[in-house]
Amino acid sequence: MPSANEDISGPPLPRSGSGWPLLLILAAVQFTHVVDFVIMMPLGPRYLRELNISTHQFGLLVFAYGASACLAGLLVASLVDRFDRKRSLLVLFAGFTVGTGLCAIASNFELLLVGRAVAGTFGGILAAITLAIIGDAFPEERRGLATGVVMSSFSAATIVGVPAGLFLASLLGTWAPFGVLAGLCLVLLPLAARIIPPLRHHLDVAHEPVDWKVLLIPAHLRAYVLMTCLVLGTFTIIPYLPTFLENNIGWSESDLGLMYLCGGIATLVTTSLCGRLADRFGKLLVFRVLALLAMVPVVLITNLSRSPVVVGLLFTTLYMVLASGRMVPAMALVTSSARPAYRGSFMSVNASVQQFAVGLAAVVAGLIIRQPEKDGPLENYPLVGLVACAMSVVGIVLVGYVRPAAGTVPGLTVEPGTDVVFPLPEVVREAS
Numbered sequence: 042m043p044s045a046n047e048d049i050s051g052p053p054l055p056r057s058g059s060g061w062p063l064l065l066i067l068a069a070v071q072f073t074h075v076v077d078f079v080i081m082m083p084l085g086p087r088y089l090r091e092l093n094i095s096t097h098q099f100g101l102l103v104f105a106y107g108a109s110a111c112l113a114g115l116l117v118a119s120l121v122d123r124f125d126r127k128r129s130l131l132v133l134f135a136g137f138t139v140g141t142g143l144c145a146i147a148s149n150f151e152l153l154l155v156g157r158a159v160a161g162t163f164g165g166i167l168a169a170i171t172l173a174i175i176g177d178a179f180p181e182e183r184r185g186l187a188t189g190v191v192m193s194s195f196s197a198a199t200i201v202g203v204p205a206g207l208f209l210a211s212l213l214g215t216w217a218p219f220g221v222l223a224g225l226c227l228v229l230l231p232l233a234a235r236i237i238p239p240l241r242h243h244l245d246v247a248h249e250p251v252d253w254k255v256l257l258i259p260a261h262l263r264a265y266v267l268m269t270c271l272v273l274g275t276f277t278i279i280p281y282l283p284t285f286l287e288n289n290i291g292w293s294e295s296d297l298g299l300m301y302l303c304g305g306i307a308t309l310v311t312t313s314l315c316g317r318l319a320d321r322f323g324k325l326l327v328f329r330v331l332a333l334l335a336m337v338p339v340v341l342i343t344n345l346s347r348s349p350v351v352v353g354l355l356f357t358t359l360y361m362v363l364a365s366g367r368m369v370p371a372m373a374l375v376t377s378s379a380r381p382a383y384r385g386s387f388m389s390v391n392a393s394v395q396q397f398a399v400g401l402a403a404v405v406a407g408l409i410i411r412q413p414e415k416d417g418p419l420e421n422y423p424l425v426g427l428v429a430c431a432m433s434v435v436g437i438v439l440v441g442y443v444r445p446a447a448g449t450v451p452g453l454t455v456e457p458g459t460d461v462v463f464p465l466p467e468v469v470r471e472a473s
Contacts, residue, residue: 064191066233066237067171067175068193071191074164074167074168077137077141077144077160079198080218102153105158105161107399108158134226136163138223140162141160141226142220144156165396174237176377177240186319187316189317193308199308261379264375265390267440269394270439273398274433275429277402277425278406283297286345290345299350304357304360308362311365316369328367332367332433332436336430338363339360342357343425371440406428410425
C-alpha cells in the first residue's frame with residue numbers, strides 16, 4: 042500500500058475509513074486558524090488596557106485579519122492551482138504559525154497589527170486550500186460527510202478554543218492564547234507533512250494557466266453570489282445579537298457564554314449529521330430544507346421579548362444548528378462547481394468573497410439598526426431579521442443553478458438544479 046509520500050496520479054482518498062486521518066488533520070488545521078480569528082474579540086478589553094490603545098485601534102486589529110485574508114485570496118487565486126495541494130497547505134500553515142507567534146510576542150500595537158495581518162494573509166488562503174483538498178481527495182458521494190467533519194472545527198473552536206484561550210490569558214497573561222496556539226501549530230506541521238498525501242492530480246489535467254478569468258466563469262459567479270447571500274443571511278444579525286440580548290432582553294454576560302456553549306455543543310453534534318444527510322438525500326434538497334427552517338429562529342430571535350433565558354437559548358441554539366447545517370451541503374455544492382484544474386483558485390477567491398461579505402453584512406445591519414441612547418435598547422433589529430430572511434430566500438432559489446462542473450467527469454452533462462453523484466474512479470490510498 043502506498044505511503045503518504047508517494048506520488049499518486051488519481052484521487053488519493055477512499056470510500057473506506059482510511060480517509061479519517063486526513064480529515065482529522067484538516068479539521069485540526071481549521072481549528073487553529075478559527076481560534077486565532079475569534080479569540081481576538083474576547084481579548085479586546087485586555088488589549089485596550091495593556092497596550093493602552095483606543096477602541097478604534099482595536100477595530101483595526103480585527104479588520105486587519107479579514108482585510109489581509111480577502112486581499113491575499115484574490116492575489117494568489119491564479120497561483121494556487123499550479124502547485125501540489127500538500128505543499129501549498131504546508132507553506133501556508135507555516136506562514137500562519139509565524140503570524141500567530143508574532144501576536145504572542147507583540148508588546149505594542151504596531152507589532153500586533155503586523156501579526157494579525159500576517160496571520161490573516163496565510164490563514165484565509167489556508168481555509169480555501171483545506172476545502173480544495175476535500176474536493177480533490179474525496180469522491181462526490183462522500184464529500185458532504187468530509188465537509189461536515191472539517192467544518193465541525195468551528196464548533197470545537199467555540200466550545201473549547203475560546204474558553205481555553207480566556208482561561209490561559211487570565212492564568213498566564215494576554216500572550217498565552219496565541220503562544221499556545223503557535224505551539225500547537227508547530228506540533229501539527231510535521232503531522233500534516235506525514236499524513237497528507239501528495240495531491241497533484243489537478244496538475245495532470247491539461248488546461249490553460251489560471252488567471253483572473255476564473256472570476257468571470259458563470260458557474261463561479263453564481264457560486265460567489267450564493268455564498269454572499271448565505272453570509273448576509275447570517276452575519277447581518279450575529280454581530281448585534283449579544284447587544285440585543287443584553288440591552289433589549291436583559292441577559293447577563295454569563296447568559297451569553299451559556300448561549301455560545303450550548304450552540305457550540307449542538308453544532309458539533311449536528312454538523313457531521315447534516316453532511317451524512319446531504320450525501321444520502323442529495324445536497325440540493327438538504328440545503329433547501331435547512332435554509333427554509335433556519336428562517337424560523339431568525340424571526341423568533343429578532344422579535345424576542347423579555348422571557349426566561351431558557352426560551353432564548355432554545356431559539357439561539359436552534360438557529361446555530363440550522364445555520365451551520367445549511368452551510369455543509371452549500372459548501373459541498375460550491376466546491377464541486379469548479380473543475381479540479383482550478384478548484385484551488387476558485388476556493389481562494391470564494392474565501393475572499395466570504396470575508397468581504399462578512400464586512401458588508403455588518404455595515405448593512407449597522408445602517409438599519411439604531412440605538413438612540415448609549416447602552417440603551419436597539420431599534421429596527423426585527424427589520425434586520427427580515428433582511429436576513431430575504432437573503433436566505435435568494436440563496437434557496439440560486440442554489441439550483443450552482444451545480445457540479447460538467448468538466449469534472451468526461452462526457453458528464455448536468456442539468457440546472459440536478460444533484461449529481463459523480464462516478465469517480467475508486468483509487469484507495471491510505472496514508473500510512
